[in-house]
Amino acid sequence: MNENIIEFRNVSIDYPLRKYTIRAVTDVTLGIKRGKITALVGESGSGKTTLSSSIIQCISEPGKIASGDIVFFDNVDGEDKKIVVSKFKEKEMKPFRWKRVSMVFQAAQSALNPVMTVEQQFVETLLAHGEDKDKQKQRARCKELLEYVKLDAERVLSSYPHELSGGMKQRVMIAFSLLLNPDLIILDEPTTALDVITQSYIFNLLKQINREKNISMILMTHDISVVAKFADYVGVMYGGRLVEYGKVNDIFRKRRHPYTEGLINATPSIIGDIDKLKPIEGSPPDLMNLPKGCIFSPRCPYAQEVCVGEEPSEICLEDGSKGRCYFFKERDNGRK
Amino acid sequence: MAENKPTQTEVVSEQPLMRLENINMVFKKSNGLLTDKHIHVLKNINLDIKQGEIIALVGESGCGKTTLGRIITGLLQPTSGNIYLDGTKVTGTFKKKITSYNQVQFIQQDSYAALNPVRTIYDSLYAPIKTHNRKWSRAQIDEKIEELMSLIGLQPSSQFLTKYPHQLSGGQRQRILMARAISLDPKLIVADEPVSMIDVSLRLSLLNLMKKLNEQLNMSFVYISHDLSTTRYIAQNGRVAVMYLGEIAELGNIGDVVHQPRHPYTRALIQAVPIPDPDFASYDELPLKSMNLGSLENRTDGCCFYDRCLYSTDECKISVEYQDTPTARVLCRNLGCVPNQPIYKQKQK
Numbered sequence: 256m257n258e259n260i261i262e263f264r265n266v267s268i269d270y271p272l273r274k275y276t277i278r279a280v281t282d283v284t285l286g287i288k289r290g291k292i293t294a295l296v297g298e299s300g301s302g303k304t305t306l307s308s309s310i311i312q313c314i315s316e317p318g319k320i321a322s323g324d325i326v327f328f329d330n331v332d333g334e335d336k337k338i339v340v341s342k343f344k345e346k347e348m349k350p351f352r353w354k355r356v357s358m359v360f361q362a363a364q365s366a367l368n369p370v371m372t373v374e375q376q377f378v379e380t381l382l383a384h385g386e387d388k389d390k391q392k393q394r395a396r397c398k399e400l401l402e403y404v405k406l407d408a409e410r411v412l413s414s415y416p417h418e419l420s421g422g423m424k425q426r427v428m429i430a431f432s433l434l435l436n437p438d439l440i441i442l443d444e445p446t447t448a449l450d451v452i453t454q455s456y457i458f459n460l461l462k463q464i465n466r467e468k469n470i471s472m473i474l475m476t477h478d479i480s481v482v483a484k485f486a487d488y489v490g491v492m493y494g495g496r497l498v499e500y501g502k503v504n505d506i507f508r509k510r511r512h513p514y515t516e517g518l519i520n521a522t523p524s525i526i527g528d529i530d531k532l533k534p535i536e537g538s539p540p541d542l543m544n545l546p547k548g549c550i551f552s553p554r555c556p557y558a559q560e561v562c563v564g565e566e567p568s569e570i571c572l573e574d575g576s577k578g579r580c581y582f583f584k585e586r587d588n589g590r591k
Numbered sequence: 592m593a594e595n596k597p598t599q600t601e602v603v604s605e606q607p608l609m610r611l612e613n614i615n616m617v618f619k620k621s622n623g624l625l626t627d628k629h630i631h632v633l634k635n636i637n638l639d640i641k642q643g644e645i646i647a648l649v650g651e652s653g654c655g656k657t658t659l660g661r662i663i664t665g666l667l668q669p670t671s672g673n674i675y676l677d678g679t680k681v682t683g684t685f686k687k688k689i690t691s692y693n694q695v696q697f698i699q700q701d702s703y704a705a706l707n708p709v710r711t712i713y714d715s716l717y718a719p720i721k722t723h724n725r726k727w728s729r730a731q732i733d734e735k736i737e738e739l740m741s742l743i744g745l746q747p748s749s750q751f752l753t754k755y756p757h758q759l760s761g762g763q764r765q766r767i768l769m770a771r772a773i774s775l776d777p778k779l780i781v782a783d784e785p786v787s788m789i790d791v792s793l794r795l796s797l798l799n800l801m802k803k804l805n806e807q808l809n810m811s812f813v814y815i816s817h818d819l820s821t822t823r824y825i826a827q828n829g830r831v832a833v834m835y836l837g838e839i840a841e842l843g844n845i846g847d848v849v850h851q852p853r854h855p856y857t858r859a860l861i862q863a864v865p866i867p868d869p870d871f872a873s874y875d876e877l878p879l880k881s882m883n884l885g886s887l888e889n890r891t892d893g894c895c896f897y898d899r900c901l902y903s904t905d906e907c908k909i910s911v912e913y914q915d916t917p918t919a920r921v922l923c924r925n926l927g928c929v930p931n932q933p934i935y936k937q938k939q940k
Contacts, residue, residue, distance in 0.1 A: 455863035480867035523824040534795035
């Protein structure tokens with residue numbers, strides 16, 4: 256069995272505009288491990304949402320995959336089946352979406368239809384995917400899922416979205432994403448609009464789903480403290496590039512890429528030394544006007560002459576981690 | 592203030608910059624019938640804000656922290672209670688003497704919505720200064736704007752002043768909001784989640800800017816946030832008021848409250864904050880009975896945290912009072928039963 260469920264192979268995604276084309280994702284090669292939680296961290300505009308929504312061909316207009324393949328590994332009776340989802344026509348994509356890969360959106364309030372009750376929306380999805388038409392069974396399935404996310408199923412099913420609180424709506428969305436038993440759930444900043452207590456509940460719930468149902472997850476976030484708590488693997492994105500990828504523990508201990516190091520150093524915490532924190536100087540890259548060489552070089556405190564020449568290619572290490580930095584192998588800020 | 596005699600200045604400096612006394616805020620929720628519902632959003636808030644202090648208001652959404660911020664700024668009138676600014680009672684005078692209240696300014700969360708999209712940055716900065724200093728000449732105001740721009744670190748200023756809000760990044764817009772807030776030399780600035788919409792790598796520099804303004808200009812800050820990590824960073828030596836359903840649950844120095852929280856709600860809140868270090872990842876259930884925020888309707892005299900608290904007794908339902916511990920003021924009558932060990936031990940090396 257292939258250990259990856261999804262593989263991005265040299266994926267580049269373009270947004271062709273009238274005068275010029277913006278490359279939002281550049282040459283990303285990444286395997287999402289089966290049954291694990293992979294986080295994609297990056298600031299706004301780093302391309303993390305574009306990359307993950309390309310799996311289900313939901314890149315917002317006019318974006319399209321310029322080159323590269325996205326491969327989904329299906330596991331039928333112990334045998335691997337390779338499906339190139341990036342070559343799917345819309346007709347082939349429809350049954351794949353939500354049934355194999357579902358998504359939890361950032362703003363739960365705008366992801367739910369305001370004029371339909373929760374039950375109607377659940378049933379609509381079940382019918383659209385040709386599931387059982389028996390109303391009793393449908394209702395039982397909805398109730399089971401809502402109770403699984405610890406909601407009062409009877410009340411929630413007959414409610415409209417505005418009658419639910421933010422945390423409840425997000426849990427409805429999580430139940431919704433489980434509706435067709437997917438293999439992979441994409442979580443797009445699932446807790447950004449929520450307060451810390453609700454956030455903590457949601458992540459405990461998602462971890463439980465990941466363990467009990469063995470569903471793989473991709474978590475997109477800008478908050479590196481959430482990654483430390485929740486994910487198994489992490490990919491750090493900057494200006495459309497995957498600048499570092501590895502196990503969570505390795506990333507936090509070794510901080511090989513200077514951007515990762517800067518990000519961790521810039522994140523306040525409720526423990527630890529405040530005086531050691533420092534911001535990353537400069538501002539995020541302008542995708543229309545990228546700097547020469549390594550795109551992080553203008554902000555990088557360790558930048559050298561070689562960094563402003565040609566863009567570094569990906570360096571892969573034996574332990575499975577990889578990164579785009581000339582000094583990726585040598586740099587090891589290892590905490591013993 | 593400079594014209595005051597020395598003796599008077601001394602008296603002024605002894606009292607808090609702003610004193611909130613028994614502030615209550617009740618919103619009416621009309622349901623179209625005669626039975627309007629009354630929602631008690633803030634209940635008996637007492638708070639002193641000292642000159643030059645950073646005080647943070649933290650809590651879940653719906654705990655009333657923004658409402659309190661708006662009352663401090665004078666955008667809302669409290670239903671009952673008094674506010675003293677520099678010893679003078681200001682409640683009830685906002686509308687009449689609005690200019691006397693320009694010592695308190697506000698920084699909004701959404702910098703894009705807070706700036707007029709069809710005005711240049713220069714216009715946005717010019718208008719408030721002109722309104723409050725009618726006699727100033729154009730050159731004087733320009734000089735003031737130049738000074739502000741260098742203070743907030745947007746240089747050269749000519750590059751920014753002619754632009755419109757959409758041409759600036761979020762971090763730059765937030766800096767402009769800060770410039771606008773300090774343009775009238777206020778003594779107190781209320782910042783409502785100023786960095787929640789800013790990218791992580793830029794957050795720290797904005798917080799540093801606020802720290803700098805606090806130190807250089809001796810301005811007091813009320814920092815409203817739900818994020819305890821940034822709160823701890825900015826209010827390093829200041830105080831924090833943890834709010835729950837319109838009441839201050841715990842008030843104390845930020846270091847003490849974060850290290851050794853006493854109120855059962857604060858304990859849950861601190862434990863819920865994710866820490867950027869995989870060694871501290873925990874999936875323990877939070878010490879709460881339910882994750883749902885209680886209701887603001889039908890409040891009783893009892894503890895509003897009663898339903899969610901693990902340590903509540905029947906007495907808590909009836910009444911609740913503040914208790915002073917060596918480190919904080921805590922709204923809980925049952926403190927003896929609440930564990931008081933630190934949530935996180937110092938890291939072992």
